Amino acid sequence: MLPQQYCLRWRYHHSNLQTMFSQLLDREAFCDVTLACEGRTIKAHKIVLSACSTYFESILSQYEEKDPILIMKDVKYIDIKCLVEFMYKGEINVEHVSTPRTYIAYK
Template identity: 45%
Template sequence: MSDDQQFCLRWNEFQSNMVSSFRHLREEKSFTDVTLACDGQTCKAHKMVLSACSPYFKALLELTILQENPSKHPIIILKDVPFNHLTSILEYMYAGEVNVAQAELPAFLKTAERLKVKGLAEVNQNDRQDR
């Protein structure tokens, strides 16, 4: 047997485990490192998840890192974002799906477009990362 031989080790349940783990981390608020605020309410999230799902959040979070006094746990205030849209968008980001009432769908998608949520909004080619 050659020492050069490579073996591919694959975790068969990787995707479902990651989704389950993300949901658990969100529910438990474990390791959260950013707070999102709108409509006078707040919720905690993870920079990595926000950045992976939205070039808008990625650019915003990169700006906080580049500032002279970057906060380890920034608070991002979102103007003109209804809190119920934010919580639904976070559910979508963490779980890959969300239920939205038909009557609420156009406004929800408009919010997702403003926040450049991948899979819900048109993302400019320059904003896209390799998937």
């Protein structure tokens, strides 16, 4: 006879995970990649960038360094900042005039 199985469910797993990743980003805790553009940097987590973007997954899979720095040419700092925030939080507030640039950067 097979042992009886139980389903354990974490009721707020998705929202808790999203909140924790956002807090880690805000504190720059356990960050393992740096995005650089316009002379400024943003620290992030490879796992989040790769999970949210095939572009970042492709780029990051090529790096063997522990904490790579990605130089983002032809991208505005505000756009990459919004993009990273969108990846971590699932939503962002942007001015109407910057929406197309942010959308293009995300694609």
